[in-house]
Amino acid sequence: MWITFCIPKWKQPCSRREKPLENTLQGVIVKGVGGLYYARCEDGEICILRAKGKFRKQRLTPMVGDRILLTPGTGDEHGWVEEILPRESELLRPPVANIRNVLLVMAPQPAPDYLLLDTLLILASRQGIRPAIVVNKCDLDRSVYEEVCREYASLEIPLLAVSAQTGEGLEELRSLLRQGICCFAGQSGVGKSTLLSAATGLELKTGEISRKISRGRHTTRHAELLYSGEYQVLDTPGFSLLEPWEGLEPIRLKDDYPDFAPYEGQCRFSPCYHLSEPDCAVLEAMREGKLGAQRVERYHTLLRRVQELWRKRYD
Numbered sequence: 001m002w003i004t005f006c007i008p009k010w011k012q013p014c015s016r017r018e019k020p021l022e023n024t025l026q027g028v029i030v031k032g033v034g035g036l037y038y039a040r041c042e043d044g045e046i047c048i049l050r051a052k053g054k055f056r057k058q059r060l061t062p063m064v065g066d067r068i069l070l071t072p073g074t075g076d077e078h079g080w081v082e083e084i085l086p087r088e089s090e091l092l093r094p095p096v097a098n099i100r101n102v103l104l105v106m107a108p109q110p111a112p113d114y115l116l117l118d119t120l121l122i123l124a125s126r127q128g129i130r131p132a133i134v135v136n137k138c139d140l141d142r143s144v145y146e147e148v149c150r151e152y153a154s155l156e157i158p159l160l161a162v163s164a165q166t167g168e169g170l171e172e173l174r175s176l177l178r179q180g181i182c183c184f185a186g187q188s189g190v191g192k193s194t195l196l197s198a199a200t201g202l203e204l205k206t207g208e209i210s211r212k213i214s215r216g217r218h219t220t221r222h223a224e225l226l227y228s229g230e231y232q233v234l235d236t237p238g239f240s241l242l243e244p245w246e247g248l249e250p251i252r253l254k255d256d257y258p259d260f261a262p263y264e265g266q267c268r269f270s271p272c273y274h275l276s277e278p279d280c281a282v283l284e285a286m287r288e289g290k291l292g293a294q295r296v297e298r299y300h301t302l303l304r305r306v307q308e309l310w311r312k313r314y315d
Contacts, residue, residue, distance in 0.1 A: 024069040024082050028232075029062055030225040032095075037062050037081055039070055040227060047072045049079045060084065064223040065097040065181050065234065089127050094223045094236045099127075100180030103173070105134045106148065107190040108141035114151075115298050120185055121155075122256040122302075123244040132158035132176055136191045139163040151292040154259040164191055164198040173199050174231075181225065183234040200231045250307045254282075257299060259291060275300060 027039035027047065037049045049070055051062050062068065066084050073079035087097045104120050106112045117133070124131040133152060135145040138161040145161040152159060158176060162169030176182065177200060184192040196202050223236040251271050254260050260274065266281035267274070274282035274296070285291045 024071055027068055027070050028225065029064050029066045029068060029081075030227070031222060032062065032064055033222055036078065039068060039081070040225075041070075041072075047079050049073070049081050051081045055081070055084075061095065063087075063090070063095045063097040064225055064236075065099065067098065089129050091127065096183075096223050096234055096236060098181050099129050099183055099234065101130045101132060101176050101182045103132050103134050103176065103182060103184050105136055105184055105186035105190045105192050105195065106144055107135065107137040108144050109137070110187055110189050112144055112147075113187055114294065115301060116187065118295070118298050118302065119244070122253075125256045125258075126244060130157070132160060134160045134162055134169075134173065134195070136162055136164060136195050138168060139166045151295050156258075162195065164194045167198070170199050177231045177233065181232045181234060183236060196233060200228045200233065202226045202228045202231065202233055245306050245309050247313075248306055248310070250303060250310050253299070253303055253306050259295070273303065275303060 025041050025047075027041045029037050030040050030046070031038040035050065037051065039047050039049055041047060047070060055061065062081050062084060066087065068081050068085060069083040071080045071082055089099050090097050091099070102120070102124050104117055106117065121131055123129075133148055135148055138145055142161065145159075148159055158172075160169050160172050160176075162173055164170075173195070184196060186192060193203065223234060226233045226235055251273065254264075254274060260282050263281035263285055267277065268279035269277050272280055272282075274280050277283075282291065282296065286293050286296045
């Protein structure tokens with residue numbers, strides 16, 4: 001499954017209120033299946049709701065994570081989603097809203113996929129979602145965490161060394177999880193489910209252990225918001241399988257690399273793709289060791305992918 005992004009509608013109302021609402025409750029949508037929405041009210045009760053027809057007219061679909069006003073049902077009747085409150089962020093595939101932090105989990109095994117990590121960082125940047133890099137299994141090997149610190153310290157985002165087995169770093173992880181709706185992303189087998197369980201007691205849905213890969217498979221088919229006390233975590237399928245390049249002009253890709261920003265305006269050519277141009281300040285910084293050579297090479301890989309998609313946009 002691929003994730004499609006849209007630009008967050010910061011501080012903008014989602015649904016238009018037709019008249020003042022009375023006798024409504026506030027809630028958060030935790031799951032949506034078959035046209036029904038399950039919302040958690042402030043008292044912890046779960047209400048089953050349908051969306052009113054006005055949302056179709058407004059071309060608006062309720063999403064997991066949406067803060068809403070609702071009218072609860074009575075007896076066997078379902079209640080109604082009356083209004084969707086302003087969203088902080090929005091993803092279209094999977095359809096989820098109001099993610100505050102995305103925790104990008106890595107581990108010594110399987111071998112880290114830094115290209116995936118860079119792609120997820122770009123997705124977070126374009127969505128206004130705050131990323132953190134979490135290196136699990138540091139009790140076994142700290143070399144991955146040390147490499148992450150070398151390559152990503154200049155991004156000024158949280159870089160956590162953790163171990164679900166020893167408890168190292170779990171309190172720092174809990175601090176991030178308390179800030180709002182969070183989700184975990186990363187390669188299969190890095191211990192996302194085990195890490196979440198150790199930190200919060202919540203369980204992601206995994207199936208039987210695969211003999212071929214020796215780890216559990218994520219079996220979630222629909223996004224679901226899990227609660228445990230002060231923690232809200234999205235269990236969502238396909239979060240790490242994405243191509244957030246739709247409509248992205250190639251020259252704009254560099255904007256999602258904050259570590260390139262200090263060198264903008266110093267290149268001979270403007271605009272500069274930082275690919276192979278002479279007297280490019282970013283390439284010079286790489287040669288001087290101020291920027292990681294592998295990170296710049298991965299940028300080139302993604303830039304070529306974006307250029308190819310841009311050329312094919314009218315095909």
